[in-house]
Amino acid sequence: MLDLAITGFTLAFLALGLRRPFVWVLAYLYIDILTPQKISWSLLASLPISLIAFVLAFGGWLVLDDKKDTRFTLRQALMVLLLAYCGITTTIAEFPVEAAEKWSWVWKALLFAIFLPLTLRTRLRFEAVVTVIVLTVGSILITGGIKTAAGGGGYGMLRTFVPDNAGIYEGSTLSTIAIAIVPLIWWAARFTTIFPRGKLVTMFAAALTFAAVLIPIGTQTRTGLLCIALLGLLSLRSVKRRFLYLGLGALVVVAAIPFLPESYTKRMSTIENHQSDQSASTRVAVWMWTLDYVKDHPFGGGFDAYRGNRLLVPTVKAEGTDNNVTLTTEYHVEEGRAYHSAYFEMLGEQGYPGFLLWAWVQLLGVWQMERLRRRWKDRKAAHEAWVAPLANALQLSQLVYFLGALFIGIAFQPVMFMIIGLQCGLWSYCRRVDAPAPRPVLAPVSQLKVNPA
Template identity: 55%
Template sequence: MFDFVILAFLAVLVVLGLRRPFIWVLTYLYVDIVVPQQVGYVFLPDLKVSLITFILAFAGWIMFDNKKGTQVSIRQGILLAFLIWCGFTTAIAEFPESAALKWAWVWKSMLFALFLPLVLRTRLRLEAAVYVSVLSLATIVISGGIKTLLTGGGYGVLVTLSASNSGIYEGSTLSTVTIACIPLVWWLAMHGTILPARTKSAIFLAVALTGASLLIPIGTQARTGLLCVAFLGLLLLRSVPNKFAFGAAAGLLVLLSIPFLPQSFQERMGTISNYQADQSASTRLQVWDWTLDYVAENPIGGGFDVYLANSFTYETVETIREGNVERTERTEVTESRRAFHSSYFEVLGEQGVFGFLLWTLLHGTGLVAMERLRRRGRESDDPELQRWGTLANALQQVQLVYLFGALFVGVAYQPFIMTVLAMQMALTGLVVQGDRRENQRERKKRLAARRERGREVASS
């Protein structure tokens, strides 16, 4: 029954797209985030939902969409270079079959990110893309939040819409994405125009969705999620008008929530400060050290999933207290074929030094571009530019939280962050278009003034 409901929903979107092809782009955004083929149980897993909507999105733009205002940015060039480089390293990958499986979804994620700014050429379209992305993620977040309240969750236990433990449904990835997305939730609540902003219902929905998002790290018991919450709190201090009140309220909320947190969650979070006793954390450090050695010998990288080549032995150190006596227990652990658990080392190991530089440049230019727009909006008297400045601030916060969480999770190529980068490019393009229109108006005014002065001189 569930499969039929999702299929009917997708069918309605496809039919609506016959009249407004841009809806097919929004449909693919929904499919890319929710991954309905993983949610279904009967026939949805066998349908090529992602491929079908991917083709429709491109076909609709090529055949029916107005290309007026379409422009290509330098950042799209950087992303294209990164896509080509990933294709090259896939061709020479150490593990061709595994690399091909990852490449099968990575290239679509990057190509769609290249394509999206060409389509989001109006204010309405950009806002619609933000709405669909947030609401699509909300379908997962609300489910996870409710189940956390009812069951308390657990590491590797919480099941949201899908029982899959891959992609966005992996615990640490979901925690990172949901916390990162909170600034966009509030931008829509305070500045959205498609639905009424600053209303009681908008604020209530934003509060509810924020609460559900904060429950996800508790339900998944992902340490990365807790760190992302703390980091987002620090970022928000730059934007909130009353920093002292915000900090006091956040601290009070943390203190009040501690008694209600599951004991298993508190114990797992306690391993953050004692990484030497935690096998998972110790393994990550060993993988990162192995990656540096590998890249030193293979500067062009080893292609996707090159971590399958790693193997190492190390010791965990744990202090055990028995009464008034403490003793240190050392355990030798041998590991192999362990994932990177860090986007930075993931890109470095798989794409080498050049690929890592491209990836860093892609994100660095995005942060700089959003900072410029944020400051322009803050200093401008134009309400429209102020609104875009707040969106730039939200997108920058999303990216920063995501990049912080990426220190501990391999999410470098995830569709969500690629979509965020595409929105940044689209936003920059819209502001540039607005500047050009304003310059044209100013030139016309100056030209008209010169003509008027010329007529006055001639008549005199």
């Protein structure tokens, strides 16, 4: 039944593009996030549905869409350079087979982020993109939230639509994305014109936010807990009653602690003392290895270069109680351990040039969204009031991603590059609609006609 529903909805989504080609852009967002071809076991599983949607989206824009307001931004140019550089490092990668496999989806994520801003010409299109991202990710969050509330889950064990523990469905990645889209959930609830705003929309946004917060509990990821804390602090900038907000936040935390499973609280306790946790100690060892590796390979080793590492990882074990505690250091040999950090992932795979390009793309987004937020925040007209909140939401999403990316290798996570595409589109849109009116050209004095009367 699920297979039939997913297949029918996906094909109907694509069919709608025959009347409105921009729908194919939305269909690609849906397919790339949810990956219905992995959920289906019949027709969709046998089709390159993601590639089909990508070709339709680009072809529909190229042939049928209006391009008079299309602009190419600096960040899009930087992503073009990053795409080309990653392509070059893939050809000389230390592990060519594995590198080619990762390249097969990285190029699509980068190319779509470059392409998406070209299609965003109107407010309705921004609303549609945000809504599709929120609802598609939300479908995963609702499934995971229900399983968590019912007592399911566990580290590496929470399953939603697919059995894979990879991509957006990997626990730490899903936790980061879940918290990162919360600002977009509330922007859509407040400013969308696609759905009539009211109590039902607000209640759905609140329920979806609750499901997002449940994901880090269901996946038992420390990254998700840190992302929740960061988003709570960043939100202080925009809330009106800050003391009430802090009080309610503290009350919710205190009330929730007794209901948290013991396995979750025990895992969260390792944040304070990472040396007692082999997983955390291994991450630190991989980071140190990467710093040494990039000294000898300043241009990186290509995708999946981490497969060449061999580490001696120390962990500290405490035995005894009270004042009779004995600390014992044990060493474990680890080979081919992943970076577990987007920053070290970029350094190890793409070297200093790739890391600088990637960092430039990311940090420029924070700066541009801050400029838009400040420039548009006092505008109250109906056709302008949505801009500053969207810039703020996109900035908050990216800052949450920055924190999550410190502990997960998600440098090329497709959802985050969709958000980057939204940022580029919003920057281009605002520069176009807010451009000063051209000054009238005055004729030279010699050409003015003088009335003899």
